[in-house]
Amino acid sequence: MLYHLLYPFHTTVSAFNVFRYITFRTIYASLTAFLICFFIGPYVIRTLSRLQIGQYIREDGPQVHHKKAGTPTMGGILILLSVAASTLLWANLSNYYIWIILMITLSYGAIGFVDDYLKQIKKLNKGLSAKNKFLFQMIAAFLAAFLIYLNPEFNTRITVPFFKNVAPDLGLAYILFGALVISGTSNAVNLTDGLDGLAIGPVTIASTTYMVFAYVSGHAKIANYLQINYVVGGGEVTVFCGALAGAGLGFLWFNSYPAQVFMGDVGSLSLGAALGGVAVITKQEILLVLVGGLFVIEALSVIFQVGYFKMTHGRRIFKMAPLHHHFELKGWAEPKVIIRFWIIAIALALLSMSTLKLR
Secondary structure (H helix, E strand, C coil), X not given: CHHHHHHHHHHCCHHHHHHHCHHHHHHHHHHHHHHHHHHHHHHHHHHHHHCCCECCCCCCCCHHXXXXXXXXXXXXXXXXXXXXXXXXXXXXXXXXXXXXXXXXXXXXXXXXXXXXXXXXXXXXXXXCCHHHHHHXXXXXHHHHHHHHHHCCCCCCECCCCXXXXXXXXXXHHHHHHHHHHHHHHHHHHHHHCCCCCCCHHHHHHHHHHHHHHHHHHCCHHHHHHHCCCCCCCHHHHHHHHHHHHHHHHHHHHHHCCCCCCCCHHHHHHHHHHHHHHHHHHCXXXXXXXXXXXXXXXXXXXXXXXHHHHHHCCCCCCCCCCCHHHHHHHCCCCHHHHHHHHHHHHHHHHHHHHHCCCCC
């Protein structure tokens, strides 16, 4: 919005010329999202407490978690508000991809909101059924992937990290592939959201990493130099990634141990979908497995646990899944689990950025 309001005057007021630079707008989108979270956060927390929207703790979960019962949840609303407002304020709103990534984020946020509403307000413990939740997720993901595919300048080849000459073209099948990336990432982040700050930390790290990928893929000369896919208009997604990172830091202020608020499904589902959408748009889809490796590990721990449990009629690989609960039950203090998982996320992010040159 500011880009459209102020940049046209750059010919008379030279200072307004800074609005043409994606880097400038990304920095201020990050700061704006952070400040929105920081200043509105206490009000949101008080409102959630007043409405008695408190966290439900699983009976079969670690016993130390029962003291968290009643902590305000659905704080993801704060993240969505911050990201949307900051993006609308600083991004070039004529950009096709900005509207698609906002649609992905807000549609998954709506699915999460309904699920949280049914669980927290209507007191239906299971919320949306797994079948209905998956159906709504896939509808939103297919629509987003289809809209991305419709862009005549979008490349349907898959970028394979470390291999510059390996780029299979999926053609129409890219729609299915893109939808699976978006919905899969959404659910992986959702499974990771189990400890104070555990999910929002790696989400912030991943969004910062994709901020770099979005910028270089949207810059013709840099993309050509690094021999990666040039995405026409993709550079503007950098502003969205900046807003996502800033909102993540702002929410972490209140979600760090001991948490004053939890994000709920409205936050975890939308944040995961946003990362998946950015990965598709920037043509770094496969690399998301590395950037979001922590989310992949958490999701696989659940899949392996359930599969092994069924095959062996009751035996388990881990003490409890997702993986973070396994380490808790082994005696790790919650802050230790969180910080160590963050360290892993940072290491994976650094490794993923090295792929820009290792190919």
